[in-house]
Amino acid sequence: MAKILPFKAVRPPRDKVALVASRSYQSYTPEERDSRMDYNPYSFLHIVNPGYKFQQEISGEQRYTLVRNRYLEFKEENTLQQDATAMYYIYKIINREGESFCGIIAAASTSDYENNVIRKHENTLSERETVFKDYLKTVGFNAEPVLLTYADNKEIQNVLEQICKERPEYEFTTTYRDTHYLWMLSEPVTVAIIEQIFDKIPVLYIADGHHRSASSYLLSKDISENSDGKKKESYDYFMSYLIPESQLRIYEYNRLVKDLNGLTKEAFLIKLDFWFRIENRGLEVYQASKEHHFSMYLDGEFYSLYLRKTRYTFDNALDKLDAQILFQTVLDPILDIKDLRTDTRIEYSHGKNGIVYIKSLVDKGEFAVGFHLFPATVEQMRAIADQGLVMPPKSTYIEPKLRSGVTIYEF
Numbered sequence: 505m506a507k508i509l510p511f512k513a514v515r516p517p518r519d520k521v522a523l524v525a526s527r528s529y530q531s532y533t534p535e536e537r538d539s540r541m542d543y544n545p546y547s548f549l550h551i552v553n554p555g556y557k558f559q560q561e562i563s564g565e566q567r568y569t570l571v572r573n574r575y576l577e578f579k580e581e582n583t584l585q586q587d588a589t590a591m592y593y594i595y596k597i598i599n600r601e602g603e604s605f606c607g608i609i610a611a612a613s614t615s616d617y618e619n620n621v622i623r624k625h626e627n628t629l630s631e632r633e634t635v636f637k638d639y640l641k642t643v644g645f646n647a648e649p650v651l652l653t654y655a656d657n658k659e660i661q662n663v664l665e666q667i668c669k670e671r672p673e674y675e676f677t678t679t680y681r682d683t684h685y686l687w688m689l690s691e692p693v694t695v696a697i698i699e700q701i702f703d704k705i706p707v708l709y710i711a712d713g714h715h716r717s718a719s720s721y722l723l724s725k726d727i728s729e730n731s732d733g734k735k736k737e738s739y740d741y742f743m744s745y746l747i748p749e750s751q752l753r754i755y756e757y758n759r760l761v762k763d764l765n766g767l768t769k770e771a772f773l774i775k776l777d778f779w780f781r782i783e784n785r786g787l788e789v790y791q792a793s794k795e796h797h798f799s800m801y802l803d804g805e806f807y808s809l810y811l812r813k814t815r816y817t818f819d820n821a822l823d824k825l826d827a828q829i830l831f832q833t834v835l836d837p838i839l840d841i842k843d844l845r846t847d848t849r850i851e852y853s854h855g856k857n858g859i860v861y862i863k864s865l866v867d868k869g870e871f872a873v874g875f876h877l878f879p880a881t882v883e884q885m886r887a888i889a890d891q892g893l894v895m896p897p898k899s900t901y902i903e904p905k906l907r908s909g910v911t912i913y914e915f
Contacts, residue, residue, distance in 0.1 A: 506621055506654075507613040508702040509741060510590040510695055514645065514912040516546075520583060522676035524548050525684070525907035528648065546583055548647065548909030551575050568642035575645060586914065592689040592698055593911050594667050595745060597904050600681040605904040606664055607747030608698065609649055609911050614724040614740050616708070617717055622652065623707060623889040626714045627897065629845065636719035637726065644915050646720070647908045649745040650713030653882070656748040659701050663694065674910070684907065702746075709889055711752055712902045717742060736915060743913035745906055749882045755855030756792075756879040757898040758862055759830065760871040762849045765839045769803050772838070772873075779816065779833040780809040791859045792878040795826055799876035801863050821887035826877045827899040834875075844897050854901035855879060 516524040523546035532540070532549070540547050541556050554570035555562035562570060578584040593609035616622045640646060667687050674686035689695060710717055720742035727739045764772045776782060780798070785806040791799045798809040811829060818824050823832075835841040841850050851871070853861055862874035880900050888895060 506702045506705045506708050507616055508608070508699065508744075508746065509611045509613075510592045510690070510699075511611040511738075511741070511743070511913060512587045512590050513593060513609075514579070514584050514586045514914050515910060516584055517582070518673060520546055521674045521686075521910060522678075524583065524909045525676070525678070526909055528905070528908060529553065551578060552647075552908070565638075565642065568639050571639075572643045575643060584909075584912065587688070589690045592695060594664060594687040594689055595906065595910075596668060596672075596685040596687075597906075598683045598685075599904075603753065605747055605751050606668065607745050607751070608660075608664070609743065609745050611738075611741035611913065612650065612652060612708070612717075612744040612746075614721045614742060617721045617742075621707060622710060622717065624710045624714050624717070625885050625889040625893075625895050626710075626899070627894045628714050628718045632715050633718045633722055636715055637722040640719060640723050640915070641726065646716070646743050646913045646915075648713070648716060649743040649906060649911070649913075650717045650720075651711040651902065651904070651906075652708045652744045652746045653711045653749050653752055654702075654705055654708050654746060656750050657701065657705070660698070661748070663698060663701075667694075678907070684910070686910065707890075708746070709749075709886055711885070712905075713744075717744075738913075738915045741913075743911070745904075747904070749886075751904075752882055753903040754879050754882065754885070755901040755903070756877040757827070757901055758853045758855065758857075758859075758877055759835070759875040760851045760853060760862060760865060761835070761839055761841070761873050761875075762851075762870070763872050767838075772802075773807075775838045776809065776834065779812055781812060783808045789859060789863075791876045792826075795824070795878050796829065797878060798826070798830065799859060801859070801866050801874045801876075802872070804867070820893060821884065821891050822893040822895070825880060825884055825888065825895060825899065827880070827896045830875060830877065831896050852898040856901065 523544055526548040529552045537549055537553060541549050550556065551571060551574040554567060554574045595609050596606040598604050612622060667689060670687060672685040672687050674684065677683045724739045773782065785808055788806055790806040790808050796811040800807040800809055816829065822828050831844065841847045844850065859876045862876060865871050866874050
């Protein structure tokens with residue numbers, strides 16, 4: 505059963521939250537980051553990009569130490585303040601399309617991660633896990649919650665609906681035109697109700713944040729092994745944002761390949777014909793509209809590729825995933841792409857960019873061919889995790905995406 509606890513968040517005061525909150529550090533170009541830091545001294549980017557203060561790139565342990573220093577400075581200046589009481593934080597986002605996401609920011613258990621109560625569907629890189637574990641250990645906080653999901657639960661929904669009728673502590677709109685709300689929940693009876701409800705939920709699933717959760721688990725183990733029995737309980741948990749499955753929005757990750765592995769266009773199409781029924785759509789913009797159908801853009805033309813099911817066997821949940829099918833039938837055997845994480849001949853574009861974006865990159869000559877996939881479903885993600893399998897990298901692009909620096913989990 506899932507153990508989900510309230511915690512004492514470090515967060516900005518109401519009047520500064522819109523200035524502090526930022527997107528994930530990696531989502532900005534260097535120019536965008538510099539622009540935001542040039543004109544906003546409160547941006548959380550100043551903490552995670554401490555080299556800006558010295559006008560140089562800083563990496564490794566030195567960067568971690570400086571991140572810690574900037575974080576402490578924000579606390580000393582009261583730009584960030586820690587709550588005196590452990591709470592749940594109800595976080596709601598309404599995006600520009602009018603879609604609403606509402607969930608609970610809480611502390612999830614590293615023991616639940618270890619014991620498969622919190623299940624994953626994506627592989628992680630051990631080197632990246634270790635790097636982020638060392639980062640967390642030095643800086644002493646985590647500012648980006650792991651996105652966890654659970655089967656829709658009417659009891660939780662009723663509690664959230666009641667809380668959201670009250671005035672939020674935060675309400676701010678970003679330049680992306682998404683509006684963010686946050687309510688603080690410290691009332692003991694309601695806190696106990698939420699904790700008890702989750703205690704009856706047998707399984708949670710990681711929707712986004714596999715490396716963050718794995719690194720938090722490694723940190724917990726590392727501290728246990730080197731603490732002489734004086735380990736702080738906070739290391740046994742990691743900050744998470746829990747929302748019901750019905751509120752997840754899953755987009756596809758499309759594939760772009762730089763060359764045809766020495767094949768001519770005609771030879772490539774003949775090899776594809778073994779696995780797919782192929783139709784040349786010419787200039788008609790075609791995109792995949794159901795599972796096991798693929799769109800391909802090659803040499804100025806669109807093609808529809810329908811999987812020949814007599815050629816391909818579905819032995820488990822992973823075999824039915826379109827990203828896996830494309831790897832098994834095209835990327836590996838025909839284009840000789842063996843490692844989707846390290847091969848520099850393949851790149852990825854998430855579905856919000858659209859198929860016209862794929863076309864533009866191929867037309868520019870940056871890539872030889874592009875593939876558009878049908879999005880995976882929550883049911884597929886859950887089935888793969890339940891069977892102990894993992895998706896290929898970049899199989900899903902999942903929303904909602906939270907802002908960094910709104911709630912911070914301190915060890």
